[in-house]
Amino acid sequence: MTEFWLSVVLLLALALAFLFIPVFFRLRSGELVRQEANIQIYKDQLKELKAEFNAGRLNQEDYQSLSEEVKRNLLSDTDATSAGTTDMNTGAESGKGNRNALILVAVSSVLTIGVSLGLYQKLGAQNELAITDLLKRSFQENYSDKDAQELVVRLEQQVEQHPKDVESWYMLGRINFDLERFDQAVIGFNGVIEHLPETATEDRGVAIAQLAQAQFFANDRKLDPATESLLKEAIKLNPRESTALGLLGVANYERKDFLQAIRYWNQLLGLMRVDNPNVMAIRGGIEKAKSQLSAEEVAKLKSETPAGASISVTVNIAENVKSEVPKEADLFVMAKAETGPPMPLAVKRITVSEWPVTVELNDSMAMMPQLKLSTFQRVIITARISKSGVGNAKAGDIQGVSKPLSVDTKELSLAINEVVQ
Secondary structure, eight states: OHHHHHHHHHHHHHHHHHHHHHHHHHHHHHHHHHHHHHHHHHHHHHHHHHHHHHTTSSOHHHHHHHHHHHHHHHHHHHHHHHTTOOOHHHHHHHHHHHHHHHHHHHHHHHHHHHHHHHHHHHHSOHHHHHHHHHHHHTTSTTOOHHHHHHHHHHHHHHHHHOTTOHHHHHHHHHHHHHTTOHHHHHHHHHHHHHHSOTTOHHHHHHHHHHHHHHHHHHTTSOOOHHHHHHHHHHHHHOTTOHHHHHHHHHHHHHTTOHHHHHHHHHHHHHHSOTTOTTHHHHHHHHHHHHTTOOHHHHHHHHHHSOOOOEEEEEEEEOGGGGGGOOSSEEEEEEEEESSSOSSOSEEEEEEESSSOEEEEEEGGGOSSTTSOGGGOSEEEEEEEEESSSSSSOOTTOEEEEOOOEETTOOEEEEEEOEEOO
16 A cells, blocks of 8 residues: 555646646746846947947946946846846736746645545545455465454445445455354355346355355354255355355264265365365265265165276386485375376375385366266376475476376386486
């Protein structure tokens, strides 16, 4: 905001300059005209004296005396002009005009500043700029609860002035939710839903899921029928809505419908990246729910789960790179389509201290439901020891890459044998 106000001051200074400069030049030009007139009179008088002297009508002494008198008069007139003391009529009128001009400029300056700031407060984007500034600061360490409260106030002002500003409604809901002001979060998400067009089905699904989550927490983490109905509506509008899938899994688990809870959570896993920190928690919930299934439900679950593709990969270290391998290595084993999207179809990350190690890549590891191993005919397997801790190849990482192989391959031995340059 400091930079913004500096810009405002500079622009106002520029506007005032446009008002003052013409008046300044007007005053200066009047003064110069008078000075030039005096000089011309001085020159004419000297010429006349010179002519009288040449004609013999003035002696040398009188000529010198009168010439000095003309010069003194010129200096006196010049000083008087600079001080604004010209003859009575002309000087009075000029001084009055100058004073009027200065008064007009002063009044115009005050009006310019006042009207400009007034219009800015009324029509400008000060509040939007403040919101942007606070949002930027929210990613910094010195961001405080006081800043968050100010952001909420700013957003409330924004939606009051611009009720159809869906993004501000959504931010208002999210920030209130993060501040655990769940009732206020409900108001924010309701504002989103009210002003989103009916055709924006996926966005409406997200907003309805967020509303349901806020109601869930506002209701002391209890999922009443109305909130559950919202979650199902969100899934209907956006089948990939992860918040709704997770909460519906929780709701069914609490009512001991473990099979349905597993179904929702399996859908959620199919949407999550393998490196998502919540994956382990979801998998743990699924395993816990599976332990509660009856034999009949276990059989039903197996019949609903397609066999899919699965490749067992045994990874070892080649002799030429053993010295490069850390004692505890972050190992990424991944499968990518030979021809297709660049993202992995399946990824497994583990920390390894002893070699060889065997991992399984299968359809359950897909980052997206439509990008499973079984969706493609041929894949390439990569085993990479990451020194940076991320799956993307970096200089200095050590890896091994297979030749293209059929997705029906059940087992593969792969040696890590090259350093990434």
